[in-house]
Amino acid sequence: SILAQYTSLQSALNSIYPEFEWNEILQQSRAPNNHWKDIKNQRQFFDEFASKHDIEQPSDWSKVSYSKVAASGGKTILKQYNSLYSALQAIYPEFEWKESYVRIRTRKNWKDLAVQRQFFDSFASKHDITCPSDWYNVTIKQIIDSGGHPILKLYPSVL
CATH class of the missing domain: 1.10.10 (Arc Repressor Mutant, subunit A)
Structure with missing residues (x-):
């Protein structure tokens, strides 16, 4: 039997299917x-x-x-x-x-301009944006990667 060759089911799975993260998969089983x-x-x-x-x-x-x-x-x-x-x-x-x-x-109301402003103020601080012309160097991907996709969806012409 295959299991006789290994000390545990996890070691068998790790050897046979090394492309998977078995620790994470097995941890997802139901906790008490x-x-x-x-x-x-x-x-x-x-x-x-x-x-x-x-x-x-x-x-x-x-x-x-x-x-x-x-x-x-x-x-x-x-x-x-x-x-x-x-x-x-x-x-x-x-x-x-x-x-x-x-x-x-979060469950923020992204349509609220104050929430949008808060996001972009934080984004500007994080990306050292200090003057309006700095925004020309910002990519849509950077905004999405920082969590701004819900805002961009409100402005389809940007995407």
Whole structure:
């Protein structure tokens, strides 16, 4: 039997299908009830996620999307918070978090000009945009990668 050649199902899967991240897939199996309500378990998940994705300081979270955390097994944790930003604030209260550290995905009303202004002010600060002509160097991809796609969808001529 194949399993007789390996010490565990996971080691068999790792050897036979090396192209898959079996640790992440197997972790997505159902956790005990209320497991993810415990902040210690949430922190352990985020610590492991950070380690796997080379996140060493709070600003490194800007490289990570809500969807990536959810797809890696953090969906149940994220459902408890309004956004990835809110989750990180709760799980790592010892850090001073800035919205620019995290891709914004909240239940904001993107049609509100004040919300749009807040996004672009943060974007400008993060990308060292100090005068109107600096905006000519900004690509649509940069705006999307920073979480601004919901705003761009409001202005179809931009896309």
